[in-house]
Amino acid sequence: MDLKFEVVVLPVSDVDRSKNFYESLGFRMDVDNTFSDDYRLVHLTPPGSQCSIIFGKGTISATPGSAQGLYLIVSDVEQARAELVDRGVEVSEVFHDAGGLLHHGHEAGDAVHSGAGQERLSGPHPDRTSYASYATFSDPDGNGWVLQEITERQPGR
Incomplete structure (x- = not known):
């Protein structure tokens, strides 16, 4: 079986602020789609990485800032x-x-x-x-x- 770790979902409070922050680090913008008033998905990839991050509105119920390590x-x-x-x-x-x-x-x-x-x-x-x-x-x-x-x-x- 071939298993690849592809994405980490981050809990954030302000989607645009987070998007700007990660883009300022040089993360590549892969997707920024708004599907409804309650669901927006932003997907970025760090330079040189095969694993990405996702955050947005309606993507995760964890407390913003709770992802560590x-x-x-x-x-x-x-x-x-x-x-x-x-x-x-x-x-x-x-x-x-x-x-x-x-x-x-x-x-x-x-x-x-x-x-x-x-x-x-x-x-x-x-x-x-x-x-x-x-x-x-x-x-x-x-x-x-x-x-x-x-x-x-x-x-x-």
């Missing part, structure tokens, strides 16, 4: 962060996790989460190990995105 994979987290900042996005400083490779759910501004080895340290991972350097940002509703630097994939990926 949405990963955008980049080859250079510092460069990606700088480009987003140049586009007017408030992005956390680049950080790495004291425990090593895996991100432990750090939201922008959090210094430490409970549990050993889950400390957010300033700057990219000292060895620039793949999967180990991050930056975070949110859309206008608070949906949380993570930039993760990957320069070499794990075997089988």
Whole structure:
């Protein structure tokens, strides 16, 4: 069986504000259709991605801003962060996790989460190990995105 992860539906409060935000990040506009007064669908794709986002009016019942841990994979987290900042996005400083490779759910501004080895340290991972350097940002509703630097994939990926 061939399964492809294609789309994430984001809960937003203002469709046009969200559309403008994601287009300002360079996301490609795929669809913007209004089907009725109660249903509008906006579909955008990040540059280089095979997975897209959808939001709109009447598309999801989740609370706006409740989507968290949405990963955008980049080859250079510092460069990606700088480009987003140049586009007017408030992005956390680049950080790495004291425990090593895996991100432990750090939201922008959090210094430490409970549990050993889950400390957010300033700057990219000292060895620039793949999967180990991050930056975070949110859309206008608070949906949380993570930039993760990957320069070499794990075997089988």
